[in-house]
Amino acid sequence: MRKIKVLVVEDSYMFKGVLVSGLNADPAIEVVATANDPFEARDMIIKHNPDVMTLDVELPKMDGIEFLRKLMPQHPMPVVMVSSLNSKVFDALNAGAVDFVNKPSNLTRDELSDFIKNELITKVKIASTVKVGNIKRRKYEESNTTQAYSQSKYDGKVLAIGASTGGTEAICSVLMGLNGDMPGIVITQHMPPGFTKMFAERLNNQTRFVVTEAKRGDVILPGHVYIAPGDKHLKVIKAGNGYQIECSSGPKVSGHCPSVDVMFESVAKTCGKNALGVILTGMGADGAKGLLQMKNNGAMTIGQNEASCIVYGMPKVANELGGVMYEVPLDKIPEKIYSLLKQMS
Numbered sequence: 081m082r083k084i085k086v087l088v089v090e091d092s093y094m095f096k097g098v099l100v101s102g103l104n105a106d107p108a109i110e111v112v113a114t115a116n117d118p119f120e121a122r123d124m125i126i127k128h129n130p131d132v133m134t135l136d137v138e139l140p141k142m143d144g145i146e147f148l149r150k151l152m153p154q155h156p157m158p159v160v161m162v163s164s165l166n167s168k169v170f171d172a173l174n175a176g177a178v179d180f181v182n183k184p185s186n187l188t189r190d191e192l193s194d195f196i197k198n199e200l201i202t203k204v205k206i207a208s209t210v211k212v213g214n215i216k217r218r219k220y221e222e223s224n225t226t227q228a229y230s231q232s233k234y235d236g237k238v239l240a241i242g243a244s245t246g247g248t249e250a251i252c253s254v255l256m257g258l259n260g261d262m263p264g265i266v267i268t269q270h271m272p273p274g275f276t277k278m279f280a281e282r283l284n285n286q287t288r289f290v291v292t293e294a295k296r297g298d299v300i301l302p303g304h305v306y307i308a309p310g311d312k313h314l315k316v317i318k319a320g321n322g323y324q325i326e327c328s329s330g331p332k333v334s335g336h337c338p339s340v341d342v343m344f345e346s347v348a349k350t351c352g353k354n355a356l357g358v359i360l361t362g363m364g365a366d367g368a369k370g371l372l373q374m375k376n377n378g379a380m381t382i383g384q385n386e387a388s389c390i391v392y393g394m395p396k397v398a399n400e401l402g403g404v405m406y407e408v409p410l411d412k413i414p415e416k417i418y419s420l421l422k423q424m425s
């Protein structure tokens with residue numbers, strides 16, 4: 081079996097050595113080269129033609145984000161960012177990176193080994209399957225959607241969105257295509273703790289919605305978006321005539337915490353036909369069973385189509401299970417959401 085050729089771009093000599101030995105320990109991966117900065121990386125790309133590159137955000141001579149923006153048009157390739165807790169990682173994803181891992185600090189060698197085995201290797205393997213042509217920079221344009229609805233039509237309604245690999249940009253694309261006159265929106269995106277708060281702040285600044293990292297007891301309001309915290313499951317529960325958020329720690333469900341299945345299943349149980357579910361790009365099957373449960377309980381459901389997915393995993397499984405009522409290209413999902421909401425009103 082052909083190995084995945086990886087280029088490691090990292091300026092820390094010690095951490096680079098740990099990455100290389102850890103990645104090479106997997107029989108499916110071969111680190112073909114390393115680089116200390118983007119200029120060395122450019123030469124290694126030309127020489128070795130790697131399948132995947134791991135890239136630090138902070139690098140000498142040129143930061144990783146600027147390098148990505150210069151690299152992707154000429155040498156499109158899957159890139160996994162290795163980043164400390166820093167909002168710049170979202171600039172990297174917008175510039176074309178597939179995914180990121182949280183750069184560990186103050187870990188023992190055994191803990192570093194576990195990080196590489198359980199986090200980095202998995203994401204490198206996922207990245208190697210990505211269709212790079214689907215990675216496009218998001219354009220910040222005003223929505224051309226002209227529909228207008230009074231908020232009263234959204235009383236008791238919820239829009240639930242789930243995503244994983246490639247999801248941060250897909251979620252941004254959907255929200256940028258919507259006006260702020262929407263039901264309350266709950267979102268589960270697979271992401272480490274800390275980054276979900278940064279993601280919420282970024283969306284709050286870039287969209288027409290009030291976006292926050294969800295917390296226990298939040299009342300779900302029209303025009304507001306609630307992002308599941310990176311280490312807690314998000315559930316929607318009944319509260320008087322409306323709904324509120326319940327966030328709680330717990331074991332992984334469908335391989336994840338937060339889990340899209342947990343969120344979708346709670347929406348199915350609590351909201352029934354007053355909900356709309358959307359499953360976006362991502363590896364694996366999280367959310368597929370939950371979306372089917374939403375559909376079976378009367379909700380409308382949308383799945384992102386294969387051609388526009390970075391990774392056609394979660395939507396594919398959901399479609400195969402029968403949970404997807406409408407399979408739609410990413411850029412058409414906002415229009416479809418408005419159409420279905422009109423039917424629900």
